[in-house]
Amino acid sequence: RQEIWLDCDPGHDDAVALILAGHNPALHLLGVSTVAGNQTVEKVTDNALRVLAAAGLAHVPVVAGAAKPLLRPVPLLCAEIHGESGLDGPLGGPVLPAASHGALPGKAPVCMFEAIAAAHARLVAGGAADARVHLVATAALTNVALLLALYPEVVDMVEVTIMGGCLGVGNTGPVMEFNIQTDPEAARIVFESGVRLAMVPLEVTHTALVTTSVLQRVRTHQPSPFLGLMTDLLMFFSDTYATVFKMKDPPLHDPCAVAWVIAPELFKTEFLRVDVETVSTLSPGQTVCDIWGQSRLPKNCTVCMEMDVARFWDLVIDAIHAADGV
Numbered sequence: 057r058q059e060i061w062l063d064c065d066p067g068h069d070d071a072v073a074l075i076l077a078g079h080n081p082a083l084h085l086l087g088v089s090t091v092a093g094n095q096t097v098e099k100v101t102d103n104a105l106r107v108l109a110a111a112g113l114a115h116v117p118v119v120a121g122a123a124k125p126l127l128r129p130v131p132l133l134c135a136e137i138h139g140e141s142g143l144d145g146p147l148g149g150p151v152l153p154a155a156s157h158g159a160l161p162g163k164a165p166v167c168m169f170e171a172i173a174a175a176h177a178r179l180v181a182g183g184a185a186d187a188r189v190h191l192v193a194t195a196a197l198t199n200v201a202l203l204l205a206l207y208p209e210v211v212d213m214v215e216v217t218i219m220g221g222c223l224g225v226g227n228t229g230p231v232m233e234f235n236i237q238t239d240p241e242a243a244r245i246v247f248e249s250g251v252r253l254a255m256v257p258l259e260v261t262h263t264a265l266v267t268t269s270v271l272q273r274v275r276t277h278q279p280s281p282f283l284g285l286m287t288d289l290l291m292f293f294s295d296t297y298a299t300v301f302k303m304k305d306p307p308l309h310d311p312c313a314v315a316w317v318i319a320p321e322l323f324k325t326e327f328l329r330v331d332v333e334t335v336s337t338l339s340p341g342q343t344v345c346d347i348w349g350q351s352r353l354p355k356n357c358t359v360c361m362e363m364d365v366a367r368f369w370d371l372v373i374d375a376i377h378a379a380d381g382v
């Protein structure tokens with residue numbers, strides 16, 4: 057099994073990424089860190105605990121990370137899509153019941169390093185062909201940048217996969233995607249770190265649409281309180297996306313990054329130079345993807361360009377059903 061750490065800001069799509077990371081048989085979820093993004097770090101940490109408890113994953117450690125971006129004074133937050141709690145349901149307020157367990161007391165980069173270094177050492181000792189631990193980030197890259205700055209040796213221990221960025225049109229800015237726009241400086245540190253890096257941009261995640269037939273597949277397993285909650289969660293997101301982006305069906309961004317770790321054969325990719333705009337007043341957080349190699353700078357990122365959407369949904373729906381009743 058692949059060792060994976062998930063850094064996130066649940067968030068409706070992060071919630072499903074947690075379930076996919078925790079319930080796909082090819083993965084072992086080492087732990088979860090949170091960062092301010094869709095909501096404040098207090099709220100997204102509480103949401104991560106709620107999701108893990110509801111999905112039979114309360115044993116997975118959670119640590120709260122950065123409350124604000126590295127340089128920018130406040131996180132953007134995204135209540136218009138994820139509600140005031142960050143994980144609202146159709147009745148307002150959080151969709152999932154409160155968890156009875158809490159987060160670890162430590163600092164996120166320290167806990168991340170300890171878990172990653174230990175898992176990497178186990179993989180090396182076991183003679184693994186590739187001893188890299190997967191660090192998947194589905195939120196602003198603040199915690200990941202701090203981890204790489206504090207522990208540069210991590211560069212050789214991990215492969216980082218992010219849901220973030222875009223080649224063209226953005227979502228929270230004309231050419232900016234929310235996770236990168238929230239902390240452009242952190243993203244720049246990660247993209248320039250030399251770490252093995254893969255990016256799943258909006259162009260791919262906008263093909264992972266929660267259609268009525270996807271919702272029906274979630275529900276048709278067997279009626280249960282958990283599947284009822286999952287349906288509420290996905291339908292809330294559907295309404296806010298319709299209001300804000302006039303999209304008939306909402307894109308489930310974050311599980312796409314987990315799917316890349318499970319099944320890279322589902323993706324078409326390009327290895328490109330990607331730089332993060334940090335100084336512009338027009339487009340801070342833009343991911344500048346050098347498709348034609350015109351910058352002549354070294355390539356630094358595997359960019360996912362297309363995904364096999366049907367097989368993606370098979371992975372997600374299997375994980376949701378595996379979580380049901382655990």
Ligand code: BDR
Pocket residue numbers: 065067068069070094134137194195219227233234235309310
């Ligand atoms: C990203 O922004 C957040 O609102 C989602 O959880 C996802 O990680 C999409 O731009």
Ligand code: CA
Pocket residue numbers: 064065066067069070094194195310
């Ligand atoms: Ca997210």
